[in-house]
Amino acid sequence: MTDPAxxxxxxxxxxxxxxxxxxxxxxxxxxxxxxxxxxxxxGRYLEDPGPGAFHCVGCAHRLYGAEHKFxxxxxxxxxxxEVDPGALELHRDVTHGMIRTEMRCKRCGGHLGxxxxxxxxxxxxxxHCLNGYAVLYVxxxxxxxxxxxxxxxA
Numbered sequence: 750m751t752d753p754a755x756x757x758x759x760x761x762x763x764x765x766x767x768x769x770x771x772x773x774x775x776x777x778x779x780x781x782x783x784x785x786x787x788x789x790x791x792g793r794y795l796e797d798p799g800p801g802a803f804h805c806v807g808c809a810h811r812l813y814g815a816e817h818k819f820x821x822x823x824x825x826x827x828x829x830x831e832v833d834p835g836a837l838e839l840h841r842d843v844t845h846g847m848i849r850t851e852m853r854c855k856r857c858g859g860h861l862g863x864x865x866x867x868x869x870x871x872x873x874x875x876x877h878c879l880n881g882y883a884v885l886y887v888x889x890x891x892x893x894x895x896x897x898x899x900x901x902x903a
Contacts, residue, residue: 789824
């Protein structure tokens, strides 16, 4: 199967579960394709990695700039806005006895986390609470395809 992160002509919404499993790590698959979540404090990118961008680990869609990341203390990477208004799909989520706003990748539909309106100290008032295993950080100036190739081999 051709990886949609390496071939932008692939429509990731047409991939089967077997296709996704062929290039995602098990926890990445569980989060993106089954709406799981990592335990708080256990995910990637709890610390700021530096200038760059965060891309969907499934399809490489650019989601967040590093300049929008902040420490919220919630146990997951937090951002106050996406890279552009069309980067995410937002859905009402009423699972687990709560009413929340779920975030999904606009390109592949992968589950990313939830948005909360509880951050008065950010410019938007929002906290995008993101599963660290739902994204891959690409340092500023790095070749995105090479970053994804290396990650897929890990």
